[in-house]
Amino acid sequence: MRILNSRSTRALTAAIAVGLIATGCASERKEGDKGGAKDTFVFGAPGDPASLDPALASDGETFRVTRQAFEALLEHESGGSKLVGGLAEKWSSNPEGTVWTFNLRKGVKFHDGETFDAKAVCANYDYWFNWKGTYQSSAVSYYWQTIMGGFKANEDKETPKANYKSCTAKDDSTAVIEVYEPSANLPGGFSLNALAIHSPKAIQEYAKQQVTEAGDAITYPKYSQEAGTVAGTGPYKITKWNKGNKEVALERFDDYWGEKAKIKNLVFRTIDTEEGRRQALQAGDIDGYDLVAPADIKTLEGEGFNVPTRDVFNLLYLGMTQEANPALKKPAVRQAIAHAVDRENIVKTQLPEGGKVATQFMPDTVAGYSDKVKQYPFDTAKSKQLLASAGESKLAVDFCYPTEVTRPYMPAPQDIFELVKADLEKAGIKVNPKPKKWNPDYVDAVEKGGCALHMLGWTGDFNDGYNFIGTWFAGYDKQWGFKDDKVFNAVKAGSLQGDPTKRTDLYKAANEAIMEYLPGLPLTSSPPAIAFGKNVNPPKVSPLTQENFAEVSFK
Structure with missing residues (x-):
């Protein structure tokens, strides 16, 4: 905004x-x-x-538009979070969760007149899997990497290992997608608008263009910035x-x-x-x-x-990028920042009725929420004490915040930023404000690790705890700039567990590990x-x- x-x-x-x-x-x-x-x-x-191409996006404002024009294999029931058929009328998997079979709708047309069928489904998945260059940046292919891992040929050692194995058109109305390992992101990931199905004819045109980057700036291909080429169903x-x-x-x-x-x-x-x-x-x-x-x-x-x-299904957090400011590598500094922020005041002054202080990186409406996480109550004096113990009494940090936007989890970015900034300054932390326009500057800068402190959040894509904590903490992410196997392994353990009850218990343990390490500070959840x-x-x-x-x- x-x-x-x-x-x-x-x-x-x-x-x-x-x-x-x-x-x-x-x-x-x-x-x-x-x-x-x-x-x-x-x-x-x-x-x-x-x-206009949802596969290149990770933000709600893009999906608000593209969701009206593009459809995925699965969708959510109108007004709810239950998975229902989308372009696939029915779906099933093998017991291991590695082979997914989709029985597709018949008589479906793309906007450019092309016919939807199993070959079209595979054309999309194979196209994404074969992306090269800047397309492999997490700022561009965020959701593909979140759901399917890396690519046919990863170009960066930090890119996750590919979990996508293949897509086969068994017949015109049956598509089979195979992955190497079971994942908590499936089948929910098949409902993402970022994995919505495009006309194969349009994809051929997409492939003729490239996305490029220079520093923190990403230039998206022309077809994605003007109407006329993209075609969904x-x-x-x-x-x-x-x-x-x-x-x-x-x-x-x-x-x-x-x-x-x-x-x-x-x-x-x-x-x-x-x-x-x-x-x-x-x-x-x-x-x-x-x-x-x-x-x-x-x-x-x-x-x-x-x-x-x-209903509440989101989270706002204060992110800390350790590689952007070495002081943030010190646990005491991260704890000091957490104790410095008056989250209750944000809820009381900035959120509608029903808003809540967040204690962990998922709302309490998601299975896996734990009531045993380490707490960091508002305490300015303790914050100062922790900074002194870390030798950082004169800490200065760059603090990015978004302009020209309002988000479901962040109804007034400027006002919330000012409250957090004032709290940090009371604890003796010098804040250097770094306002950036939401699209594309802010989102790209945060995802590439360019902001020491930043405010960002998440509205769940589907109802599974991994969709929240797995989004950030399943492995190294430039936004956070840290490596901790205890956290990463705790998060990944839940994603590989097929039993729902055991998975929920593992998510609780993961939340406890995350909040003990404290990579950032969960702030609030809001009912938009x-x-x-x-x-x-x-x-x-x-x-x-x-x-x-x-x-x-x-x-």
């Missing part, structure tokens, strides 16, 4: 945002709304997408990305295999201030928006707007609210923030 320092600045920014929205949306509605019947739904998003197809107006436009795909979208045109417009999104909804310039400010929920409900709140216009029949809201906008209609 934009850096705002006063009430007047906030009001001015919001007014400008509303003016831009009114101008931008008027043309959409004149062209799309006939005879008084609206056929364009405009949603105010907190941040820009990074890519979803209820909407992407028709335009107007970066100048921060707007992505989608149109109903009339050849969709399932229930057709109820509204013809879908528009995602970035409004990076909470005030701007709220005022735009109140003015009728947008039809819905996400991440409602806690103070605005009752106001909007009192005015007749729909403001459903999702989403708002819709008075004339809108909203979609079912998802704890995974995976709303299906094809369900939306006007009253």
Whole structure:
């Protein structure tokens, strides 16, 4: 989100945002709304997408858009976290969990007219497996590496070993995917939008382009930055990305295999201030928006707007990158930072009702949460004492935080940053603020280990503890910059256990090992609210923030 320092600045920014929205949306509605019947739904998003190709992304704002256009083999039930069929009607595995068979839907078409079949599934998985160069950067292929490990030919010794073995088109409607070892990430990983299926014809065009990097900056291929090449099977197809107006436009795909979208045109417009999104909804310039400010929920409900709140399924943390600042390698310094932060104050002042202090790297709604982890209560005096014992009484740290964004786990990045910064300074730590635009600068810099301290978080992709702690601590990760086999082995042990009860116990033990080592500080978990216009029949809201906008209609 934009850096705002006063009430007047906030009001001015919001007014400008509303003016831009009114101008931008008027043309959409004149062209799309006939005879008084609206056929364009405009949603105010907190941040820009990074890519139109979800395989190259790891952020929620990209997936909010691409989820409407691309479908994976599996999906989650509308409004819930239960796995259901997606492009695969049925699925099964061998007892070991290493051979996965998918019985595919028939009669499915891609947006470019190509036919969906088992060969298309394998074309996607094999394409990702054969990525080279910068595509192997964890900032680019994050989810592939998280779910399937490395590549056919790893180019970096830190890249995880490949777990993907092969994909076979047994017949037109049966695809078989084999992995070397069982994983807690499967079958949940098959539901990720980052592993959604693209048209083989489109993939041939993707392969002609490259992603490149220079320092912390990554340049994504042209096809992923403008509409026209990407092609999925979803209820909407992407028709335009107007970066100048921060707007992505989608149109109903009339050849969709399932229930057709109820509204013809879908528009995602970035409004990076909470005030701007709220005022735009109140003015009728947008039809819905996400991440409602806690103070605005009752106001909007009192005015007749729909403001459903999702269940808690996320985590905000203060990350510490040891390789970015040698002092962070000292356990006492990490403990001092943990004791310096007043997390209760963040919950009370920044989160909606139902927000909680986080004690570990998963919310208490996920199996594997432990009530025996080491605690680090707010204690400024103890923080100073620990810094002195470590010889770091004059510690200075770079602290990155994101701008032009709001996240489900982080409703006000600037305000939360200021609270944490003030707490650290009370303990005698000098903070050097490093604001960075969310996409692509902030996310890329954090994932490449360029920020000593940073705020980031996670909304679960599927309901398994490994999707949280395995995301960060199953092995070396540049974001954290540490190596500790006790932590890594404890996390990996749960992922390899097939018995659900034993797996949960192993996740608890892993949480205890993580919090004993303290690679970073879990801050809070928040129930994010989403708002819709008075004339809108909203979609079912998802704890995974995976709303299906094809369900939306006007009253």
